[in-house]
Amino acid sequence: MFIPTILIISFVVFFIMQLPKGDYVSSYIARMQAEGEVFTQEDIAALRAQYGLDKNWVMRYFDWVFKIITKGDFGYSFAYGRPVWSVIMDRLGITIAVSLTIMAFTYLVSIPIGIYSALHQYSPGDYIFTAIGFLGMATPNFLLAIILMYLSFTWTGDPLLGLFSNEMLQEGIHLYNFGEFLQRMIIPTIVIGTAGTCGVIRTVRAQMLDELSRQYALTARAKGVSEATIVYKYCLRAALNPVASGLAGSLSSIFSGSTISAIVMNLSIQGPVLYEALKTQDTYLAGTILMTQAVLVVIGTLLSDILLAWLDPRIRFERKRS
């Protein structure tokens, strides 16, 4: 099932990407003309031939897929003039680091809050967290980013634009400036992280409430099992099911997510690369990123199934029974 799914996705991706009028050459020429460069019709035709854009898109698709399968060659990015994978690898490390931090933040913040809210349903604390959670979800990320950057600028004189200070860009990241790097992670983490927290909070809260009023919890309580054991050993495990299955999608967003926020905050992660590639119709780069995301969704689904089976014995038993 895996391979046909990927193939179909890649075909659809390629098809959609060639839908807009124009191609990489036309967007390249528009950009260079804006800077005063002059192109004759022959120059343009030569450029198209050089990039292989004079061929039909179906031909180009099969060429591309053929090379991927036979040589593992994902083609060259037009804009970077380099192999697609080398462009992606450039930012892969930092992207994963940022995404994992944000994911950790999301879960570390939202799961305890969800539990607290469930245990103290309709308490002032529940209301406050719920309100903050909803605000976080309802406020567009980029707006929150702008507000936080503005506050940072007015208080410290530094808008904390980007993940690295100029010094870090020049000297590289070392132990002595790692603290500053972490400091610069605060805004992106809060901005992108809060968007996800609300969903998790609500899910955990609802699930917990459900589980807490289940028969088995009642029985355990009647038998005198301590409240903590009931909550953390039994109910929480069951309540985390939907959260775990939600991880499937996260894997691909670790690879390339939060594009708009990343642009606003000048984060050098994968999202803006994909955005730029789509805008300039840098087909192979955009195609590879999108396809990798698709692969990651498929893998993510598999992983979350495994995780679920591990987390929830009921699923394992059902399998065994059948």
Add this chain to the structure above:
Amino acid sequence: MKKKASTSKKLAAVLLTATMCMSALAGCGGTPKDASAGGNAAEGTESTGAGSAQGTDTAEGSSSAETQAGGASDYSEAPMLAELVSAGSLPAVEERIPSAEGVMVENVEQVGSYGDENIKMVLTDAGWGTGKPIEQGLFRFNSEGEVEPNVAKGYDVNDDATEYTIHLREGMKWSDGVDFTAEDCVFFYDHMCVPETFGKSLWDCFKASDGSTATFTKVDDYTFTVSFDVPKPNFINELCINAKWCFAPKHYHETILPEFIGEEAAQAKAEEMGFADVATMGKETGYYYWNVPGVPTLNPWVLSTEPGKSDVEGDYFEFVRNPYYWKVDQNGQQLPYVDKIEYTKISDASQVLIKTLAGEVTIADAGWNDIETLTENADSVGYHIVQWPSSSWGHAASQLELNQTAPDEDYRALFQTREFRQALSIAVDRDEFAKLISDGWQAGRQASPAEGALGYSEEWATKWTEYDPDGAKALLEGLGMVMGSDGYYDLADGKDFVLNILSYSDSGADDTYQVLSNYWNAIGIKSTYKTMDKDTLNNNIVSNEYDAVLSPVAPAETVSLGLRPDTLVPVRNYAEWYGEVGTWYASGGTEGIAPEGDLLELCNLYDQLKVAVGEEERSEIIDKMYQLHEDNIWVIGYMESAAILFSVDNDFVNFPETEMFSDEYRGLGIAHIDCCFFKK
């Protein structure tokens, strides 16, 4: 409106004072200080306008050679280079720069000093953005639009303008220390331009009027000739615009081009350098060479080769001083004053403002829409706003171009009448229009040469700008148009007339059309408006499927018709107003639509210009071409173009307060930032 008027007056005043200072400087060229700096100071012909451009230069250079012979030890260099010299890893400054008679002396306004501070810039895309500010051509334009020697020391031309002898600077070196000689120029033409190794078809500047191409011949190490079969009077000017630098490091390209190492080895080389194929490698190393680490250049700064600082697609990269740079200031200090240019990538152009307010940039683009924020914070952050006039004939989104070869015969005939264009022009209340569109920062105006550019006249700038809707109606009726029952004018034969306007997305025409259409409605001209992708619009233009374009893809713009006529003379299928006439001209009359009347005259004049030898004859023809444009107003403009704004660090000295911002002058290039330094 008032505000703007005063700004442009101020601009003019600044320009005037600047010119006066320059002539004063030029006048005192013989002071002892200058003599000690180098007898060839005048030869340097900085933007300060001292000295002349043409051929005379060589003579001056050689006569001053004697006075200079012993003065070599007067040169000094940046501390970072001095360290390398004393460590023995770099030759002494005298051995790195050209010989005394060859070295180029820039008469900088304020003599600077070396310091630790670096120039900081931000950008979204490297491309030309990193190239133009540091680009060094064989010749360059000064602020008056005249060509002056730069990499070349000067040139001679024979009487019938068929042979140009170009003199180079003795002892000049590439940034890797290899000699720069005539070989490098001949090589660039013979082995790169002609075989098109960098993806550009041979430039017009190398083609004579009969279609034959130039021949480059090396005379000696520091002299080469460019000869043509027939006279090529404007060659040096065209060279400046088309080929710009016209040289390439032979010793470098011989190691990568397929002609020398074979197709296979070249492909391997390309892959090793990370390029997809030989063509990409050729383009990047041969054309956008300044953005490829390791390519020797003649620029004041060259891209770093240190990992993490050398990738122009990365978040950060820097250009470091070229130890072999061939210019000195009048005190003999090797330029540039500043060690590095540090570039930081931003993901969106709007972040320039944030960087500016945070004081993290030395020179940055500034937008009119941010002008209030920028002005408010200027003093506290420590920058000032510099305004440069642009060479545009008017605000691009307020330029209306009617296709002189419109597909419909009736429309075409109508568009070709001056009266119709006049009617559309005077139908608009430009004061009100400009106020609405620019919040009063810009004033209404006709499309015509920018103030300070060749061909400017106030009369032209105000031609057909008097708001007169009744007059416009009278003009339309004079053309035989009749008012239809729908309240709009129809063609004489009763056919509905609709002005179908096209534009491309984000061209700015969405706003201008909304306002303009009301004025046109008021005089009974019905119009429609459609935006499309720029590429689609380009296709429409190529296939002549359009009537009119607001905010053209190729808006009227040039510092001089004689230098770069593309948007104003039908040289090829390019600008919207002349449509198929461009195809006609480019094909030598075999394709496209033949022009008539004044448009034909314009083409003929351009033909004459291409072979005109005398300077006087040339300027006479150019004047006539301007006159034709003024008579016809083929491009209708409604508002002046906004000045180009930069925010510049207050400590950054010698950055010019005003220069014409145009591609011909290489954008920021004319600011000569190699002569700028930081106040301590």
